[in-house]
Each structure stands twice: as structure tokens, then as C-alpha cells.
Amino acid sequence: MSVEERIRVPPATPVGGTRRHHRYGERPGIAYLFLTPWVIGVLLLTLGPMLASLYLSFTDYDLFTSPEWVGLENYERMFTEDPRFLASVWVTLKYVLMSVPLKLAAALAVALLLHRASRMTGLYRSAFYAPSLLGASVAVALVWRVVFDNGGPIDRAFGTGGWTTDPRYALLSIVLLAVWQFGAPMVIFLAGLKQIPTQLYDAAAIDGAGWWRSFRSVTVPMLSPVILFNLVLETIHAFQAFTSAFIVSSGRGGPSDSTLFYTLYLYQKGFVDFRMGYASAMAWVLLLVIAAVTALLFRVSRGYVYYAGGDS
Amino acid sequence: MRPIARWAAAAVALVALVGSTAACGDDSGDGPVTLRFTWWGNADRAELTEKALDAFEAEHTDIKVETSYAEFNAYWQKMATEIAGGSAPDVLQMDYRYVREYADRNVLAEFGGSTRVDTSKFSQSLIKGGTVGGKVYAIPMGQNTQEFTWDPAAWQAAGATPPADGWTWNDLETAAGKVSASTGNKVRGVVDFGMIEDWFEVWLRQQGKALYTDDGKLAYTAADVQKYWEFTDRLRRSGAATQADVTSKVDGSQANDPVTQKTAASGFGYDSGFTPKTWEIMGREMKLAPFPTSGGDLGQYAKPSMLISVAKRSKHPKEAAQLIDFLLNDKEVGTILGTSRGMPVNSEIRDAIGAALTGPPKVAYEFEKQILPKLKDAPPPPPKGSGAVKAAFQRVYDDVMFQRSSIPAAAEKFMNEAKQALAA
């Protein structure tokens, strides 16, 4: 039996799609029992604030006085009268397109490298995760600025001058900060790799498949749900990137707006300029864009993602 | 109302309803009053503040004070959230640039009547910094003024003329140029000051102009901005001032201050920035001088380094005012707090603690004492949207420094953004 036959990829059906049989002979209500905490959370803590922000996006709201209904004005102004909004969209798109592939590639490569038994593996794994332990603290920001400073180590190595203070390189330095903290997707990849039954690799080896062949025909399809997860989540996170830019640029998004991320601008509008109505409108535009991109990723993934557990 | 609006408003109401049984259990009448006092600052200030509050509680056994503090930026985000979320503190530390922003939005209580705070020992020009439309919404807690910090050793090594009373902008240009040249441009003469609206303000005032008119409109033109930037641009191009990559780091923190980092020998600032450890952090002793002029007015003014307000929603405005009065006028507390919130505003306390100061605070104290007679009234607090204007001033100047835009075009761009920010 060839590898391909063993793990032939069935066409995945969409979320909530039809299915041949009921599992477990379950009663339909049982699912809601499992969902109870989540449903309470959504009703009590999530849905209300989300709808509130949707409402506020149609108002002029300065945080302290009652919101005033202005219809679509916030949305119109965004696309017609606000060059900084457009600049922030552009910065964010560049960031998403650069940081997501780089970060995922780094995470997957290191996960593959570490997916191997050795006495040192645990230590190595932790060491690779170490940068991600830091989150985005003030200490990280200061270190980052020193490392990328004029006369700092990167400048000495490449002779490019200071990065965080140069509009041409500032965004790149923040991309690198994100890539540097690839620990989370790496761990998720590792956990996914461990889930692949080893006899698939054995079978592949018996069929004479080399490393690349078994990577392509065993690892990638078996790992595909996890790859999709990481891709979707990292994309969402990249669109929402805030803290690193906020901290490295002291909240300004500079120099020359070169690191003015979408959510950073949103924050400035809401909490510095007290225009929460406008900020809420920006938030909903972002939600729509992210939702569209996510839907696209799910759609494209249908032909590629393999779920051992069938549909869903 | 449109259907969507009605539906969404219902959702908002639902949010507000969740557990709306709250917010009424507060003490009514007899029991001890609890005040919430929030402020920004560091741990040293926290320790001294706690001591001062202990003294207050010992004297007013019926009042208890709960405190909360954070660093400046976090403080303001928390404050906005709390007020919008319906739980403002009773007493809050206030910043000059936010007084009007908050007062105009009905967040601050007016002082006077039962909330009187004794300001008889304060410089009356300073009180204007907390006054909006003739009503006092914030009382200064500390006073400071603009200054020029310079490194005497660097000046001497370069053979430059030291800044003195009545020195001019041209003197600055010459001296800074010499310092840069003498160090082979490793240390620049002066930190580029084109991006800071505060120093532009002094420059404007020297010409009898101002940042804002009394009704909160811009009181200068694109031509003024252009002239100012042309001057600072010349300094940068000649090498006298810091270059773009260094200047763009400046964010008000010590870690990113070129003078502290020893990439510049002088710069403009406020004299409240001098704390006991300043020389240690800067790695050398500095001197203070007044701003250079164009031969006429000095343009500087006594500015509240920070203020204090009572929230309009406070249930205990009287006690809140008592606390403020105590913090600002009690001699014992004055010695406890020292200069942890800038130079005390009460002149008796200032003189009392001034004698005991040492190190950088002493230098600042002496400087302020000497310059005080020349200072003019503080302008009224800047209008709503002024924070965005200040930020735009720095941001658009980035374009000038990095030569992404001509100066006239940048000045024009800035004016448009400023007008838009104020239009709200």
C-alpha cells in the first residue's frame, strides 16, 4: 500500500456541513451543555460590548458625554478625509504580508528541527521559546532600540545606521521583533507533529520515501489543521498588532508614521484624541477585513486541510 | 431613530443594565468617608505620598484615603476608562494639557464655596494654568518653567561663549556649531528642538504671539511655523543640532534623551526634570540658562508642572478639597513631599525646603528663583484637541528632518491637521 493511499486526503466539508450519521447516538441538547460556560461568557461579557462598540461606531462619542448619532459619517470620513488612516492601512498590510509568512516559516522549521528525541531537546525547545516569554514589555522595547540603534550591534554588522529611528527600516525592526517571538506557533506545530502516528512515517520509509517525500506526503497533510490554525491566528494577530509598535515607538507610530499600525492609530483616536466613535468604526472595518481574510483562508484551505476526524 | 440605531441602543442599554443594582451602597452620612485619590509617578513619589496621606488621616480621623498610581501614559488610559465606565476617583492628579479637555467635558468640579482651597501663598499667574472660562478646575501642585540645559565642560572644550542672560538664538547657533565641530560631530551642540511645540510656544511668545487665542483657536500662521522650522533645519544641516535618527527618538523619557545619552551637549527642557539622581544618570553635571531671545521678550512663563482636581461625580467634594488643601499648604507635609511633584507652589513651603536642597534640585531651585521676576502669566489651558496638535507638530517635523517634504509644504500640512484636530 502506498503512502498516498494510506492517507489519501478526503475533501473536507465546510463547517456545519451535512454528515452521514449522528455520532455517538447523541442527544442534540448535549452539545449545548458543553457550551454553557462559553454561551454565558458571550452573553454576559462579549456580545454586549461588541454590539455597544458597533452602535458607537455610528456616533460621535468622546468617552465622557453621551454619544450622538451621526450615521455613516465616521465611515465616510475614514476613506475620504483621513490620510493617516490610509497610511495606517498600508503599514499594517505590509506588516501582515512580511511578518506572518516569516514567523510561520521560522516556527515550522524550528519545530521540525526539534521534533527529534535527544536528551537536549527539552532544553533546546525552552531556549527557542525564551524570547517569547518576554511578551512586549518596556524592557524588550529598550533592548530592541539598543540592538537596532545607530552604532548598535546590527548597525555594526550591516552598516545600515539606526533602524528603529529610520522611517525606511523602523517597520522592519518591528517585523523582526514579531518573528523573533515565534515560540507560540512553534509549540503548536510541535504538539501537532507529535500527533502524527509514527507508523505513517514507517510506511513511508518502507515505500522508500526520502525526507522531502515523507514531509510532503505525511507531515504536511497530517499537520494541515494545525498549519491552518497557525495561519489564521497569526494573520488575525498581525492585523491587530499593537503592543510592540506602541512600546518601540513610545505610542507615536513614528518616525514619520512609518510604524503607525492600524490599532495604534485606533488607540490614538479613541484614548488620546477622545474620538471613540471614530475608533469604534475603525474597529468594525478591521473586523470585516479580518473576517473576509479568514473566510478566504478557510475557503482556500478546504482542498488542502485533512481532518482525521472527518468533517467539521 | 433608525431601526438599526434603536436595536443597537437597546443592546447598549442591556450592557448598562447588567447588575445595575450597584452604585448606591455608598456611605450616606455618618460613617468615615473614603476618598479615592489617583496620580501618576514613580515609586519614590508613591512612598512620599503615602507618608503625606498618613499625616492627613491622622489629622482627619473621619476620612480615609485610598490611592492608586501608574506611569503617565497608563494613568491617562486608565482614567479615561474609569470615567467613561462610571467610576471616577474623587481626587485626581491633572496635567496642564488635559485640564480643558476634561473640564469642557464636564468631568471636573469647580473649586470655590464649600470646595475652597487656600491659594493665597501661590503665585497668581500660575493659577491661570488651571482656570477655564474664569472658573478654577485644577489647582497647581508644582511649578516649573522652561530652561536650557547645557554641559559646561563641552562648552569650555569647544571654546564657545557660555549662555547668559539676554543671549540670542544666533549665539546658540554659533556655540552649538563650535561644540559639534570640536567633537568631530560625535557630540552635537544642541538637541534639535524643531519638533517640540512647547519650545515653539516660547519662540512665539517672544514675538508677542501665542499658541492659542482665548477662544481656543490657533493664534499663529503657517508662516510662523515655517520660519521656526527653517531655523531649526539650518541648525541640523550645519551639524550644530542632532541629526534626524537621533532626534526622532526623543519621547520625553530619560532613556531616549540625547543629552542623557551623551550624543548632544545641550537641550531645552523644564526645570522640574531635575531630580537628585539626574547628574548620576547623565554622567556629568549640567548648568541651566534661560531661553535665548531675539533681543526682546524672554517669552517664558511659570507653568504648573502638574495640577490636582476634584471629579464632578465625587460624593465628597468637601473632603476632597480638604485633602488638596492639606497636601498643598501644610508645612509638615510640604517637607515630606519635598520636590517630588516639582517645586512646591506655596511660596512659604518652597522657601522652607529650598534651603535644604542639594544637587540637581538645588540647581533648578536657584535657577527658578533667579528667573521668577521675568516670568509672565501662564496662558489658559490649551483647548480640546490640543494634544493632537502637539503630536502632529512632532510628527510632521519628522518629514522635515528626514527631508521627505519641503518646509513650506510641511508647515501647510501641519496647519491643516491642526485645524482639523481643533474642529471637533
Next chain:
Amino acid sequence: MRRFVWHAVIVGLLLVLLYPLVWLVAMSFKPAEEIVSSLSLLPKKVVLGNYAEVFEGTGGIPVWRFFGNSLIVAVLSVIGNVISCTLAAYAFARLRFRLRGPLFALMLATIMLPAHVVLIPQYTIFNNLELIDTFVPLALPKFLATDAFFIFLIVQFMRGLPDELADAARIDGCGAVRSFTHVVLPLSRPALVTTAIFTFIWTWNDFLSQLIYLNTPEKYTLPLALRLFIDQTSESSYGPMFAMSVLTLLPIGLFFLAFQRLIVDGVSTTGMGGT
């Protein structure tokens, strides 16, 4: 030989990656003046004063207090997230119900809205419940599975479990609950451990919600305490800030080192190799 190359590649990569961390540690041993003005990695003068200053406490509050508070919040969050997200994930991944599609979409949508615009309404809710300045607003949401990220994570893992296992359980006459506790849960251990580790580390570092919901300095957590060293309007203590950053890293570093094995060993010991 291959083994050697493997080790060499890894160590080489780590040298580059950990370089900034070495900076961080080096900074914590530098005097204030060097931190801001020197661009060399090694301190010219090694000082321990930064650490001494941290142990003196912040604003009269001993440093262990911040550690304790952070620990409470992190542990509660871990428990909450693991329980509630697993339950929800199981329903989404392995059960059929009519609203699954829309609810799954809603779950994803809750990840997509930037946190800043829901901050104030959420604060209002907790304020009305009189829960401000307690740990409840920080922990309760975790017990109600508001971290949809983890639901999605566990869903993806549960979907990846081979159908034969579930089918076997079905033939054995297991209901959904028993199939959950006896088959799916043990097999999902890597995902659950991942959830626990991430929740712990992310809560440990979370600044915004802790800033908003905690008022009394005695209740401050580590991320809040760290920021108290830096204030742009007064004197900043960079040295102690770096020292405390290093101290803050140690517990989560050890935590990760201890638990990362479980991600890996989880599967092989539950016999999934023998399907």
C-alpha cells in the same frame, strides 16, 4: 556525525536568537548612566544595586507581593481556560448541533475585534457588578471561555484525532460525555498543556486589563509593578526595571521548562501510536 551537525545548527541559531536576551540580562547589571549612554554589551562596571533596589520593594510594597498576585491571577486563569475552553471546543469539534456554524463564526468574530473598543463597555459591566479592584474581572472571563483563541486551538486538535477512535468508543456504547472523558480528553493532552502554558505566560505578561481593573497598589501584579519604574515625568529607574524583568522571566522560564515535556510526551504514552 549527523547528530553533531544537528546540535551545531541548533546552537548556532540559538546564539543569534538569544543575543538580545543576553543584552537584557547585561543591562540589569549596569549602573544607570551606562544603560542610557553605552552601546556595548558588557557592563564596564558590574553592579548588583539594581537587584538590591528591587528587593527593597516598590512604594513600600514588598516585591514578593507582586509575584504572589501575579501567581494567583495566572493560576486561576489557567484553571478557567483549560476547563471552559475544552468543554466548548469538544462541542464544536465533535458534536453536531443546529447552531454550530453560526456559533463557530461568532466565536471567531470575538477574536477579531480589537480589544480597545470593548474595554470601556466591559469595564462598565464589572463596575456595575462592583467587582473593580478585585481579581474577578481578570479570572472570571477565563472560566467563561472568553479566550476564543484557545477554543479554536483545541478544536483544531480534536478534529485531528482519528475517527476510528471515536467510532470505537461509539461501538462500545459510549455517550458523548463518556467519549469526551475517556477518549477525546486524554488524547487532547498536548493541546490542553499548550493552552495551560500559553495562558500562564500570557497572563503573567498581560498589562492592559490588569491596569484597568486593579486600583490598590497592594493588589498590583508584576506587569504593573514593572511599569512603575518608568515614568516619563519623573525619574526613571532603568536598572531596577531590567533587574525586575529578569526576575519576572525566571518563574515562567522554569514553568515552561517543566511543562513543555507534557506537550510532547502526552501522545506517545497514551498509546495513540498503536491505532
